[in-house]
Amino acid sequence: MMAYSDDHIALAAEYALGTLDADERAQVETMMSVDKDFTAMVQAWEHRLGALNQMVGSVEPRPEVWEKIRTAVGHSEQQAPIVLPQPSLPPVVPAVEEWAAVAAAVDNSNVIRLSANVRRWRSIATATSAIAAVLVAMIGVGLFLPDLFPDSMRPRTRTQVVETKAPPASAPSAQYVAVLQKEGGAPAFILTVDGATKNFTVRKVEAPAEPGKSFELWLISDKLPQPRSLGVIGGSDFTARPILASYDVETVKAATYAVTVEQAGGSPDGNPHSAPVFTGKLIEAVPSSAPAR
Amino acid sequence: MLTPAELVWLIAAVAKGDEAAFERLYAATRAKLFGVVLRILRRQDLAEEVIQEAYVKIWKSAGQFNPGLSSPITWMASIARNRAIDVVRRRGETSIEEEPSAMEVAADTPDPLARREMTEELKRLLECVGRLEPDRQKLVLLAYYNGWSREQLAAKFEAPVNTVKTWLRRSMMDVRECLGL
Numbered sequence: 001m002m003a004y005s006d007d008h009i010a011l012a013a014e015y016a017l018g019t020l021d022a023d024e025r026a027q028v029e030t031m032m033s034v035d036k037d038f039t040a041m042v043q044a045w046e047h048r049l050g051a052l053n054q055m056v057g058s059v060e061p062r063p064e065v066w067e068k069i070r071t072a073v074g075h076s077e078q079q080a081p082i083v084l085p086q087p088s089l090p091p092v093v094p095a096v097e098e099w100a101a102v103a104a105a106v107d108n109s110n111v112i113r114l115s116a117n118v119r120r121w122r123s124i125a126t127a128t129s130a131i132a133a134v135l136v137a138m139i140g141v142g143l144f145l146p147d148l149f150p151d152s153m154r155p156r157t158r159t160q161v162v163e164t165k166a167p168p169a170s171a172p173s174a175q176y177v178a179v180l181q182k183e184g185g186a187p188a189f190i191l192t193v194d195g196a197t198k199n200f201t202v203r204k205v206e207a208p209a210e211p212g213k214s215f216e217l218w219l220i221s222d223k224l225p226q227p228r229s230l231g232v233i234g235g236s237d238f239t240a241r242p243i244l245a246s247y248d249v250e251t252v253k254a255a256t257y258a259v260t261v262e263q264a265g266g267s268p269d270g271n272p273h274s275a276p277v278f279t280g281k282l283i284e285a286v287p288s289s290a291p292a293r
Numbered sequence: 294m295l296t297p298a299e300l301v302w303l304i305a306a307v308a309k310g311d312e313a314a315f316e317r318l319y320a321a322t323r324a325k326l327f328g329v330v331l332r333i334l335r336r337q338d339l340a341e342e343v344i345q346e347a348y349v350k351i352w353k354s355a356g357q358f359n360p361g362l363s364s365p366i367t368w369m370a371s372i373a374r375n376r377a378i379d380v381v382r383r384r385g386e387t388s389i390e391e392e393p394s395a396m397e398v399a400a401d402t403p404d405p406l407a408r409r410e411m412t413e414e415l416k417r418l419l420e421c422v423g424r425l426e427p428d429r430q431k432l433v434l435l436a437y438y439n440g441w442s443r444e445q446l447a448a449k450f451e452a453p454v455n456t457v458k459t460w461l462r463r464s465m466m467d468v469r470e471c472l473g474l
Contacts, residue, residue, distance in 0.1 A: 017437055053366070
């Protein structure tokens, strides 16, 4: 098992104890979904503390409870595969309002006329950044970096003079991370962007592909009139591309990233044909040379 | 209660879709799990909902149970208890105010078992919890048994929430060191 910081250990312990608030519990569950060792640590705490249940008195539930369980189980397939939602719109014209809502929802200066739909997207953005913060802390301890950044993607040496203080040669440039997920759902993709090269990597976490369909990644920015395709992702566990290099840093950092379900091979016309299935925003990762937290 | 080995066997059968095994598993464990969640939720209707969801999850994820990592009853109780905690956290922190008597009813921890009835694991844990200061012992046990939030614990102990947060964290780290985790 890898070495976890005291913060992570305490988080696991307090999850098992039950004293975390709803947001923190969601964070722990997200971490568990992407990190087997962390899951094992939580379960070890649950197992240790679970001995306390021996002292809790038994109470018989009413017989109706079993009837309901049996009915529910009868209707549910065991180990049911996760089913992606159907695109909510016919594959003709992208839902402009919905896409606009996504962009508006994550723009904090534009909070006055939020529809219910937009508030929904806002909550996605908020939850996403909370979860991303945890993942960043994990990245800080080097969990994802080895996998996410193959040598070929490390920042290249720059010949131009940089005005800001130059980092030590061994320190990686700033890394940005976005967790792309459904509202309240587990992370589907983890997007990582190198601050210097703007190369990005998408790691598939939990996103079962539909037959004959492809996942496509989009950049949504209030500086751009419509979503820009970043290409098809999810065909393999990792997708790495330099395509973000054509966007300026501020756009890349402030954008919302969304995944749609498109026809096999991706959108034929450069426009999304479904509502966003998974979304997230980038947050700056802690440099790996700094303490985890 | 069936033996742990029998429960492991039942869970393995449930993982294969054996409904009769599932019914036996339910019969053997329902009262313990219901006791655990009722203590946290303190409402029959909510506890029934949680126990239903918990057993449906047990049915679906029986294949993921690893007898090397946990005992069957602890694994099942954790599923039910986690669900109960999620429900009370999402309902907000108003339940104590809603039920003025709840504080007193829930304030005591369950009756101690006779020492000879305790498993080695429970003895070991209680030894470690017992090394904490008396107030911290109570804090940890109230948190576990009643599913109280930091805010509720802060009200009970008349301390700021941040202080309670620090106490909880230190207590868990002390317990960890004592257990050798």
